[in-house]
Amino acid sequence: MTLIHLDDPNDERLTDYVSLTDVVLRTRLEPAGGLYMAESEKVIRRALRAGHRPRSMVLAENWRSSLDDLVADMLAADVPVFTGPIDLIEKITGFHVHRGAIAAMHRPQLPPVAQVIENARRIVVLENITDHTNVGAIFRSVAGLGADAVLVTPRCADPFYRRSVRVSMGTVFQVPWTRIDPWPGGIDLLQKAGFTVAALALSPSAVSLDDFVASAPEKAALVLGAEGDGLSPVTIEHADRTVTIPMAGGVDSLNVAAAAAVAMWSLRVP
Numbered sequence: 369m370t371l372i373h374l375d376d377p378n379d380e381r382l383t384d385y386v387s388l389t390d391v392v393l394r395t396r397l398e399p400a401g402g403l404y405m406a407e408s409e410k411v412i413r414r415a416l417r418a419g420h421r422p423r424s425m426v427l428a429e430n431w432r433s434s435l436d437d438l439v440a441d442m443l444a445a446d447v448p449v450f451t452g453p454i455d456l457i458e459k460i461t462g463f464h465v466h467r468g469a470i471a472a473m474h475r476p477q478l479p480p481v482a483q484v485i486e487n488a489r490r491i492v493v494l495e496n497i498t499d500h501t502n503v504g505a506i507f508r509s510v511a512g513l514g515a516d517a518v519l520v521t522p523r524c525a526d527p528f529y530r531r532s533v534r535v536s537m538g539t540v541f542q543v544p545w546t547r548i549d550p551w552p553g554g555i556d557l558l559q560k561a562g563f564t565v566a567a568l569a570l571s572p573s574a575v576s577l578d579d580f581v582a583s584a585p586e587k588a589a590l591v592l593g594a595e596g597d598g599l600s601p602v603t604i605e606h607a608d609r610t611v612t613i614p615m616a617g618g619v620d621s622l623n624v625a626a627a628a629a630v631a632m633w634s635l636r637v638p
Contacts, residue, residue: 369443369446369447371439371449372448372450372451373451373452374426374456374457375452377459377460382426382450384401384403384405385426385470385472387461387462388463388530389461389463391500395525395529399526403423403473403475404475404529404530405470405471405472406420406470406473406533407470407530407533408469408470409434409435409469410467410537410538411538412425412438413538414541415471415538415541419476420473420541421473422447422472424447424449424450425438425447425449425450425469425470426449426451426457426465426469426470426471427451427468428451428453428465428468429451429452429453431467438469466534478547479544481554482561484517484544484545484546485558485561489516489587489588490515490516490635490636491517491519491558491563491588491589492515492519492589492590492591492592492632493518493519493558493565493591494519494520494524495521495551495552495591495599496521496523496594496597497624498523498524498525499595500531501531501625502525502623502625503520503525503526503529503532504532506592506625507532507536507539507545508537509632510628510632511539511543513632513633514636515543515636516544517543518543518545519545519546519547519548520545520548521547521549522550552600552606555603559608562586562587563587564585564587564589565589565606565608566588566607566609566611567591567599567603567611568591568592568593568611568612568613568631569593569610569611570598570612570620570621571610571612573610574611574612575610576612577611577612577614577631578634580635581634584635588635590611590628590635592624592628592631593624594624595623595624
């Protein structure tokens with residue numbers, strides 16, 4: 369296969385890349401179509417190292433020389449690689465493509481919860497967090513701070529959505545994760561697996577993160593909720609502990625991604 373040069377923004381072979389800024393459209397179509405988008409050289413390489421299969425790639429002409437090896441590997445595997453002027457590519461996608469490269473990837477099948485948590489000691493559960501930026505940032509913290517896995521509830525944003533993948537710097541490909549369904553019914557499954565389920569929430573009955581860490585359990589599942597709404601009352605009721613981060617300066621809480629990083633660092637396993 370040879371490099372395909374673009375001159376028509378309406379080329380039917382580029383359907384995967386059209387209007388990538390439409391979040392509602394893409395989050396509905398991409399999972400159903402069995403694909404996700406990997407944007408930038410670093411993210412694409414991490415996806416490939418994780419064993420994910422590319423469907424095609426679009427590359428801006430001005431970035432081509434720095435990605436010769438990646439292009440050669442794609443073409444050798446009979447993966448279509450399209451190239452053209454950056455303004456033409458941005459007309460197709462609807463946004464500035466970071467570092468000039470984006471690839472449509474086949475979405476891997478998610479593993480069962482039991483497999484993801486089997487050997488874990490620290491896991492993070494994301495309850496109904498719909499902001500893709502926060503989801504990506506949490507995955508990056510999980511990877512960097514040594515937590516073992518992430519579980520996302522049915523209404524949580526897709527970690528494989530383009531924005532989540534990019535903000536995570538591709539760490540969504542290296543962190544074991546899956547969806548836990550039903551929720552909060554899945555709390556019982558975690559408890560039976562030996563996890564102490566800790567709900568991170570503002571509550572009069574909450575213990576400080578310092579106190580929780582002082583007698584940290586062998587296996588802990590930290591549950592975080594969406595900003596504004598926070599965790600559901602049912603989740604807090606069924607969790608083993610409610611934990612809060614001590615704050616100062618009249619501030620009652622942190623952004624959920626920042627809170628996740630603080631809690632994971634505090635609970636890190638030596």
